[in-house]
């Protein structure tokens with residue numbers, strides 16, 4: 001009777017996925033953001049669900065329909081995303097940080113639309129919280145998976161991020177390569193793991209990449225159990 005659940009890799013696990021860009025307000029009509037489409041994160045949420053996990057999808061503003069059966073938490077700013085992730089951190093077994101979180105936000109958010117003025121050429125910025133870094137400090141048994149979109153020295157930067165953020169796996173991609181990165185339906189990624197292993201995957205659809213990542217995640221989870 002229980003045969004159906006036995007081949008699902010993530011049955012009984014809670015997976016939190018962050019996806020999409022964040023938006024950092026300047027005033028009521030303007031914001032700072034980036035080109036993240038959310039496709040990779042939504043594909044991961046769908047695959048985790050398919051593998052039997054309870055899925056929490058914390059998503060910035062994107063134009064795609066969430067996979068059926070996931071708990072969607074919509075956020076805008078990096079600060080909103082931080083709060084939503086922290087709230088669900090302890091009850092999660094795996095956190096996959098696909099989101100392209102803004103690194104800076106305007107220091108002042110104006111209530112009224114800012115009018116242009118001669119000589120006014122600067123917006124003062126301040127750093128946002130690094131969510132993955134904060135999770136790395138707090139983590140107990142959770143698996144932390146980060147992403148690194150780079151344009152050069154991809155694996156080197158990914159290794160540095162893995163260590164700095166105390167992550168278990170970093171999925172690196174070169175967004176300058178045709179077929180990889182923002183907006184596309186395909187991706188070319190390299191998986192960098194804490195044990196030092198580096199796996200280069202060929203060009204694949206984002207759902208195939210998601211399958212592969214979820215497979216790697218479930219193997220690491222098995223390792224934790226043994």
Ligand code: CTP
Nearest residue numbers: 097098099101128129130131132146147148149
């Ligand atoms: N990240 C995060 N919070 C931030 C910035 C990044 O959680 N404020 C996460 C991303 O979701 C991703 C990982 O950290 O999983 C790496 O993001 P990336 O932008 O590649 O790295 P940064 O550490 O921000 O470094 P830089 O942008 O300077 O390369």
Ligand code: CA
Nearest residue numbers: 100101102103
């Ligand atoms: Ca960044």
